[in-house]
Amino acid sequence: MTRTTRALTLGGALLAATAIAATAQAQSQPIGGAPLTIQAVTERPSLNLSAYGEVKTAPDMATITFGVQTEAPTAQAAMQQNAEQMTRVMAALRRAGINERDVQTSGLNLQAQYDYQENQPPRLRGYQAVNRVTVTINDLERVGTTADAVVAAGVNQIDGIGFGLKDPTAAENEARQLAVRALQAKAALYAQALNQPLGSIRSLTEGGGYSPQPPRPPVLYARAAMAEMSSTPVAAGELTVRIDVTGVYDLAR
Incomplete structure (x- = not known):
């Protein structure tokens, strides 16, 4: 390669490098001409914690699910007997002071009943009708007497039986306060253990809350026979209202 050719090659390389540098500088500047500074974004350290608050409270209402079961040779007869019996039960509920809006039919069934013998085809014995209702009792003092009244009626x-709260707001709010206090205490403990100042809370999420008890077999306590029949004793006990919270706290640098 001659000296003239070598000089031309070197000059072309310098021009190319200058063009690339100019292009890079132009791309780093916005239209207005001000320099554009790019900085790496580092997420602030944080704590993701959960806690809960629980409140024990006495129930102020109860629900009882009961039914009338009848059997007869025909379906019509089984339903007729059931209707007559349930009509007496509804009248007993009204006499016990239960409002109609607090009585709801929860099941109505009619099934054929068969007798089974070995090596013999099933033999129709008759029909069984079942009518179930769920009753809300707003006065716990009437739970036992209401149960006795409907049994006497058929x-x-x-x-x-299940127990609940007419208005769970007060119990839920108390549980919320306990949950947040527990969350704050836990966040402070973690920050102290990490030797980092605790920053502000970034988010707070709630879960849980009051849910009515599902009906369960009634808790009845037998008493010795007395001269006069007393009402069936029922123990209401306590309910637990729980609130769960999850919070994200920043750790100050």
Whole structure:
């Protein structure tokens, strides 16, 4: 390669490098001409914690699910007997002071009943009708007497009893305060253990809350026979209202 050719080659390389540098500088500047500074974004360290608050409270209402079961040779007869029996039960509920809006039918069934013998085809014995209702009792003092009244009127099935709160707001709010205090204390403890100042809370999420008890077999306590029949004793106990919270706290640098 001659000296002239070598000089031309070197000059072309310098021009190319200058063009690339100019292009890079132009790309780093916005239209207005001000320099554009790019900085790496580092996420602030944080704590993601959870806690809960629980409140024990006495129930102020109860629900009882009971039914009338009848059997007869024909379906029509089984339903007729059931209707007559349930009509007496509804009248007993009204006499016990239960409002109609607090009584709801929860099941109505009619099934054929068969007798089974070995090596023999099933033999129709008759039909069984079942009518179930769920009753809300707003006065716990009437739970036992109401159960006695409906049994005397024809109820032959008691499926379960549940206790609840007419208005759970006060219990839920108390549980919320306990949950947040527990969350704050836990965040402060972690920050102290990490030797980092605790910053502000970034987010707070709530879960849990009050949910009515499902009906369960009634808790009944037998008493010795007395001269006069007393009402069936029922123990209401306590309910637990729980609130769960999750919070994200920043750690100050």
